[in-house]
Amino acid sequence: MLLSQHLTELAAATLQETLGLDERPDPLLRAANPQHGDYQLNAAMALGKKLGRKPRDIAEEAAVGLRALDAVASAEVAGPGFINLRLRPSWVGQQLSAALAAENLGIDPVATKETIVVDFSSPNTAKSMHIGHIRSTIIGAAIVELLRAAGHEVIGDNHLGDWGTQFGLLIMGLREWGDDEALERDGVEELERLYTQAAAKKKDDEAFADAARQALAELQGGDPEKRALWERFMAITREAFDAVYDRLGVTFDEWLGESAYQDRLDGVVGLLLEKGLAKEDQGAIGVFFQELEGDIPKKMRKEGYAPFLIRKKDGAFNYATTDVATILYRQERWDADRSVYVVDTRQGQHFEQLFTVAKLMGIDMRLDHVGFGKILGDDGKPLRTRDGGVPKLMPFLDEAEERARVRIEELREEGRLRIEDADLDEAFKTIGIGAVKYADLRQNRMTDYRFEPDKLVELSGNSGPYIQYQYARIRSIFAKGGQNFEGFTAPIALDHEREQELARHLVKYPDVVHTAAETYQPHLICEHLYEVASAFSSFYGDCPVLGSPEEKSRLALCALSARQLEHGLSLLGIGVLEKM
Numbered sequence: 001m002l003l004s005q006h007l008t009e010l011a012a013a014t015l016q017e018t019l020g021l022d023e024r025p026d027p028l029l030r031a032a033n034p035q036h037g038d039y040q041l042n043a044a045m046a047l048g049k050k051l052g053r054k055p056r057d058i059a060e061e062a063a064v065g066l067r068a069l070d071a072v073a074s075a076e077v078a079g080p081g082f083i084n085l086r087l088r089p090s091w092v093g094q095q096l097s098a099a100l101a102a103e104n105l106g107i108d109p110v111a112t113k114e115t116i117v118v119d120f121s122s123p124n125t126a127k128s129m130h131i132g133h134i135r136s137t138i139i140g141a142a143i144v145e146l147l148r149a150a151g152h153e154v155i156g157d158n159h160l161g162d163w164g165t166q167f168g169l170l171i172m173g174l175r176e177w178g179d180d181e182a183l184e185r186d187g188v189e190e191l192e193r194l195y196t197q198a199a200a201k202k203k204d205d206e207a208f209a210d211a212a213r214q215a216l217a218e219l220q221g222g223d224p225e226k227r228a229l230w231e232r233f234m235a236i237t238r239e240a241f242d243a244v245y246d247r248l249g250v251t252f253d254e255w256l257g258e259s260a261y262q263d264r265l266d267g268v269v270g271l272l273l274e275k276g277l278a279k280e281d282q283g284a285i286g287v288f289f290q291e292l293e294g295d296i297p298k299k300m301r302k303e304g305y306a307p308f309l310i311r312k313k314d315g316a317f318n319y320a321t322t323d324v325a326t327i328l329y330r331q332e333r334w335d336a337d338r339s340v341y342v343v344d345t346r347q348g349q350h351f352e353q354l355f356t357v358a359k360l361m362g363i364d365m366r367l368d369h370v371g372f373g374k375i376l377g378d379d380g381k382p383l384r385t386r387d388g389g390v391p392k393l394m395p396f397l398d399e400a401e402e403r404a405r406v407r408i409e410e411l412r413e414e415g416r417l418r419i420e421d422a423d424l425d426e427a428f429k430t431i432g433i434g435a436v437k438y439a440d441l442r443q444n445r446m447t448d449y450r451f452e453p454d455k456l457v458e459l460s461g462n463s464g465p466y467i468q469y470q471y472a473r474i475r476s477i478f479a480k481g482g483q484n485f486e487g488f489t490a491p492i493a494l495d496h497e498r499e500q501e502l503a504r505h506l507v508k509y510p511d512v513v514h515t516a517a518e519t520y521q522p523h524l525i526c527e528h529l530y531e532v533a534s535a536f537s538s539f540y541g542d543c544p545v546l547g548s549p550e551e552k553s554r555l556a557l558c559a560l561s562a563r564q565l566e567h568g569l570s571l572l573g574i575g576v577l578e579k580m
């Protein structure tokens, strides 16, 4: 059971008994200001009202009962009736020993397991991935792992934008200027060139524009020759995407792009018309929220609020139509309890509309849009290339890794990093990519963040390399002492203040994982890892481990710290090195 749950139950039972209540009250357990305690109980105020007594008196009475608990070292009443609790170190030590011995580090699964589809990365095809896709990819992958660690059944789905109007132009571009050699050599970059050229020509060449529209219609109508071309474009794009995903170490369970739902779009439009949710307006079909009954946010009822369009005048379907079809598919195939969309906040309105439509359709699935902000450059403005374009992902990663490599070599020369020559390549990759991911994930995802390539690799502060470094320090203690790290267990006693400080953080990990998963906030994991790494560093500075009388217990504390660091980093898609 989670620490927070366990303490809640203990406190509830104690309150009921000491105060002679008929029912179990909610003790309202919260994290306390560390100066005052580990936890705070806020129930006395509400109970005071209910019982017609002074909250402070109630709190004093309850505190007496709480002090008698094994888990509690002190219970002090403050202010109008807050109860500040400190946990007993011997009790915390027992919890930690148990967590160290447990397969799951004490992260017990949720009581209600859900099947959750996480829709992430999802770039548009026939273009190379740009900087905008890195956040969805990294944050999405972390959310998949967090939800899995919390005990859910998770399906990671790459909802590629692989069926847009770009294909009509691409087919025409290929016909006009296509060069097999260039296509072989440059792949997706050649596709981009063809597309840009075709898009320019379309502007002042009516016949060309018509032909492109015709080609698109034929592709969508199932013409085998056009279909073969589309497949070729897809294969080329897929190769480029795979290279990025390989580099980032990200995988998907499904690659169900927009094209996978084409057969269902007619049905979706029919269904929405039949339910009276959509209507025709000037040849197009859409959901006009102003005119509907039911549970609809106020702002959607305002005059001038945009409709949710599901079929264009020319009969083509919209992004929205595919997303409705996708929800129905996820229900049908997996009986999914939840769909999570890790997509730029700028698509907020689309998802608000989609979720409202799903609710109006009576779809019983929890739908969450997990948004995120922009990446800013040194000047505090959205990151741009020199010519003002959006930076491509691969060169961005190249540059970040190159900077990391230079810095790692510097740190090696200064004697601050110990990496053997043979391990260097792996270290560049693990530290470099880890630093890029961590720099992103440590931010509250909703805020825009400034990407600072010069600060990527530092062995201090809340950064990936710092966490990896503290992990490697612990591994070297084990190596030096000739102790087996894997499977190390021992009872943990917490006598020294530094041991207690470290333990206070360690004992919260299972709660942190669950909260991070529930709220889709990977940065909570980063905060925890940073606290553990810093507390470990202070502990190790003051408390000798090898050769001390407390060696076994302290090694166990080290082992648990390292296992949390490794586990937490792995949730973020970041690896560790045994030596650094």
Ligand code: ARG
Residues within 6 Å of the ligand: 119, 122, 123, 124, 159, 160, 161, 323, 326, 341, 343
């Ligand atoms: N392809 C879209 C884009 O690049 C993102 C798709 C997000 N997922 C979804 N189900 N709409 O903007």
